[in-house]
Amino acid sequence: xxxxxxxxxxxxxxxxxxxxxxxxxxxxxxVIWLTRFEKMKYADVAKVFECTESAIKVRVHRAMKKLKxxxxxxxxx
Amino acid sequence: MxxxxxxxxxxxxxxxxxxxxITAFENMIxxxxxxxxxxxxxxxxxxxIQHSSDATPPEALDQNFNDFLQQEIKITTDKNPKxxxxxxxxxxxxxxxxxxxxxxxxxxxxxQPEALPLQNxxxxxxxxxxxxxxxxxxxxxxxxxxxxxxxMSTYIDNAGDDIIQALSKTLLTxxxxxxxxxxxxxxxxxxxxxxxxSTFLVAIDKEKDETVLIxxxxxxxxxKEKEAIQSFDKIIQNKKSLNFVKDEAYSGKLKxxxxx
Numbered sequence: 001x002x003x004x005x006x007x008x009x010x011x012x013x014x015x016x017x018x019x020x021x022x023x024x025x026x027x028x029x030x031v032i033w034l035t036r037f038e039k040m041k042y043a044d045v046a047k048v049f050e051c052t053e054s055a056i057k058v059r060v061h062r063a064m065k066k067l068k069x070x071x072x073x074x075x076x077x
Numbered sequence: 078m079x080x081x082x083x084x085x086x087x088x089x090x091x092x093x094x095x096x097x098x099i100t101a102f103e104n105m106i107x108x109x110x111x112x113x114x115x116x117x118x119x120x121x122x123x124x125x126i127q128h129s130s131d132a133t134p135p136e137a138l139d140q141n142f143n144d145f146l147q148q149e150i151k152i153t154t155d156k157n158p159k160x161x162x163x164x165x166x167x168x169x170x171x172x173x174x175x176x177x178x179x180x181x182x183x184x185x186x187x188x189q190p191e192a193l194p195l196q197n198x199x200x201x202x203x204x205x206x207x208x209x210x211x212x213x214x215x216x217x218x219x220x221x222x223x224x225x226x227x228x229m230s231t232y233i234d235n236a237g238d239d240i241i242q243a244l245s246k247t248l249l250t251x252x253x254x255x256x257x258x259x260x261x262x263x264x265x266x267x268x269x270x271x272x273x274x275s276t277f278l279v280a281i282d283k284e285k286d287e288t289v290l291i292x293x294x295x296x297x298x299x300x301k302e303k304e305a306i307q308s309f310d311k312i313i314q315n316k317k318s319l320n321f322v323k324d325e326a327y328s329g330k331l332k333x334x335x336x337x
Contacts, residue, residue, distance in 0.1 A: 013125045035092055036126045038218045042094055047213075057089070064088045068122055 020070035028063035035060055078105070083112055087119050215243050220253045227259040241267050245276040254286035261292045268300045281308045291325050298329040306333050 021029055034040045034048065042060065046053045078086070086102060089095040095102060106112045214226035227247060230240055241264070248260035261280075267273050281293045290312070297305035312318050312326040 014129050017122075017125050017129055032126075034218055036123070037129075038216075040216070040218075042092075044216075057094075060092065061085045061088055064119070064122075065084055068118060071122055071125075072118070 016071055016074040019074055020067055023070045024063060024066055027059065028066060031056065031059045032063050032067060078112075080115075083115065084119075087112075087116050090116075091119055091123050212239060212243050215247055220255055223247070223251065223253065223256045224259045227256065227263045230263055241270055241273060245273070248276060248280050249283070254289050257284070257286070257289045258292055261289060261296055265296050265300075268296075274300065274302055274304075277302065278304055278308060281305065282311070287319055287322050290322050294322075294325045294329045298332050301333065303333060306330055309333075 021032065024032070031045060034045045035042070040048075042053050042056045045060075046056045049056065086095060087106075090099070090102060106116050215223060215230070217223050217226055227244065230244060244260050244264045244267070248257055248264055251257050251260065257280075261277075264273055264276065268277075277293060277297055281290065281297065284290050284293060294305075294309065294312075297308075309326040309330040313323050313330070318326075
């Protein structure tokens, strides 16, 4: 049985995550979706976007840094 | 190590993509308080992502997939004009509705032990350039798109091992119960192919979702798979099994016992 408080906290975290994701540009949301939600490897994502693995790596780094910044800002509010 | 590079390495580390000496990296993180803090921040974010239940994919991904799917459908219908695009889409839509009532699907399968209905719409896939792409679509990012891909695969006559293996993998490993349910029906069309029956037996032993379980029970009963009796017994004896699943397993067991 999940503690109701934990449930509320989880729900709050999810809300912040979705808000943070919505604050990202579309291309950054896409790579986060594929690498984190769908757990695709950089090499596979590169095939989807028809670019190099290095390019995806850079995109993922930028996207995750931005997501963390956005998420932490919301958390501090 | 500067902060930018450290962050990049942390992201790669958490994504399972860090190359080089991972133990050395972990030791470095453990010995540096600021680095540990940064890792924890990312770990917390990843944890939230991992447990996020109602996320939806970016629109562009969905759109790209749908555009691609339309192209694939067009290729198929160009080869077989009598099977119009509306028919394919109509059946896809109907299927999506049907997955919401898994019991119904199971019952249908049970009532049609020898039926391979979708093969009526089959086309010659031996020279189909879209087939390999369709296999990729089974790994599509969204649940609805993976269901569409599974559904598309059922239109292929004489499917090769790659299609069957991909569907088996989907049945055994896909995170979504809706997709697994769709895979049960799709794979049911290939029940006579080698290895498919054993895939069902593995699936029923590891499946947790009740709807998928019911579909598997009904399918295994309809194809008269005697070895399923053992799996049905496990379900019946499992205290955690819900009553209606137990009932279905019991009913399946009776039918299989009568058959033999």
